[in-house]
Amino acid sequence: MNLLPTPRVLERQSGSFLLPKQHPLASIQLVCSSSAPKHSEGYALTVSKSGIEIRFRKTAGLRAGVATLRQLLHEYGRRLPCLKIRDWPDFARRGVMLDVSRGRVPKLETLLDLVERLADFKINEFQLYTEHTFAYRNYKSVWKDWGALTATEIRTLDKRCRELGVDLVPNQNSFGHLRYFLEHPKLKKLAEVSAPYEGSTGDFLRFPSTLAPHNPGTIKFLRKLYDELLPNFSSRFFNVGCDETWDLGRGQSKKICERSGKGRVYVDFLKQIHREAAQRGRGIMFWGDIILHHPELIKELPRDVIALNWGYEANHPFAKEAATFAKSKIPFYVCPGTSTWMTLIGRHDNAFANLRHGAAAGRKHGAVGYLNTDWGDGGHPQPLAVSWP
Structure with a gap:
């Protein structure tokens, strides 16, 4: 039996149930009940010989069931094995992030199909990693040779995601x-440096890529x-x-970094971004790699920011880094x-070890979410x- 994610409790029983061709929904009972697992996304699924x-x-538990x-x-078609399943998630937020900035900008049809499939895996968050591939009206010269997702496409995708x-x-x-913005x-x-x-x-060579x-x-x-991007999304979050x-x-x-320290300059600018997002009704997420070099400054961050603790090798020190964020109450x-x-075909042994270690560290230290990232480096x-799993 190939269920993703694997249920916490799965009991196979003898026999099977044949879902009728005519009026199959009549054989499915949906019951809002306190006997379901005590979790907003918990459910109990029973397949018996009678239905x-x-x-x-x-509602989230119903959706998961x-x-x-x-x-x-x-997997089985209309003839289902008799079984009992009780399940609920480890992480409240279970996401996938797809890079759309390194050479592959999917068509809307591809993205709509993808979120349908992800929802069946009980993924409840989706992000499109964007540098320059949203079709900003004033910057067509930046994105036109790459392709870009339009505001209309994002609104269509957002509507289906909500459903x-x-x-x-x-x-x-x-x-x-x-x-690519800083080449405009x-x-x-606005570039921190003016030349590679x-x-x-x-x-x-590194090309100028960081804002001053x-x-x-x-x-x-x-x-x-x-102001152009955010109105197309209904989410209250924003990954900056x-x-x-x-x-x-x-x-x-350079001078202010020498005087105050790069960590201080970074945190102060992140706070500015936080204020801008808050004024637009969004709480921010940010990648946590830089702040981990300045752990003494984590406590200065607003309490509603979410740090994204990333790492992609099998031996990445998730446990140590997650403990740092947990200790700081972020x-x-x-x-x-x-x-x-x-x-071309992936490093799947590395991926599975990396995914498992990240999950274990997140559970141990109280992560509020788990984001599986699919990058597009190197074209x-x-x-x-x-x-795919």
């Missing part, structure tokens, strides 16, 4: 990883992005990115990955099918 019953407490039934029907119980979280990197003639002045520079290992946090035009630029700010302290902010996700990027060579 099917799903018990639940909340139906998702399991759909998986059973997909499926999936929260489509807006995602716009807002500090680093903005190379009107935006070059040699990377730390000396064998590659103290440039007066930086927040104005982000405000315009947010802010990871891998490699250029910080090398150019416009809500956080663990964010492992599919290990498929920069490959996004892997087909979507490689990242």
Whole structure:
């Protein structure tokens, strides 16, 4: 029996039930009951020789029970084995993030199909990692050669996600990883550095990709992005990115970073972004890699921010990092990955170990969410099918 995720309690019983071709729904009983697992997403699914019953407490539990039934029907067809299942999740937020900024921008039809499938796996959060591939009206020259998702497409996707119980979280990197915006003639002045520079290992060039946090035009630029992007999403969350700010302290902010420290400059700018998002009714998520280098500053973050603790190798120290966020009383996700990027067929042994270790650390230290990331580094060579469970 191939159920994803594996139920907490599954008891196989003798016999089977044949779902009738005519009026199959008449054989399915949906019961809101306190006998269901004591969890908002808990359910009890019974297949007996006389029919099917799903018990639940909340709508989310009903949705999860139906998702399991759909998986059973997909595997067994109309003749279902008799069984009893009781199940509820470890993490309140269970997400998938798809990179749409490195060469593959899916069509709306692909995304609609994807969220249908994810909902059957009880995924309740979906993000599209975006650097420059939303069709901003004033920046067509930035995205036109890459393809981009339009506001109309996002609204259509958001509507379907809501129907499926999936929260489509807006995602716009807002500090680093903005190379293609910063090549725009009107935006070059916002770059921390003005020219490519040699990377730390000396064998590659880094192009300007980080905003200068103290440039007066930086927040104005982000405000315009947010005002155009966010109204297309119903989610109350917003992933602002802010990871891998490699250029910080090398150019416009060099003196202030030398005086106050890069950690202080980073946190102060993150607080500015938080205020902008709050004014638009959103709580922010941000990638936690930079702040982990300055753990003494975590306590200064607003209590409603969510840190995204990411790492993609089998031996990533999730336990140590998750403990740091937990000690600081900051809500956080663990964010492992599919290990498929920069490959054609994926590194699945690494992926499974990475996913399991992230989950274990998240459960132990109280993560509020689990986000499985599917990146597209290196031109996004892997087909979507490689990242499926």
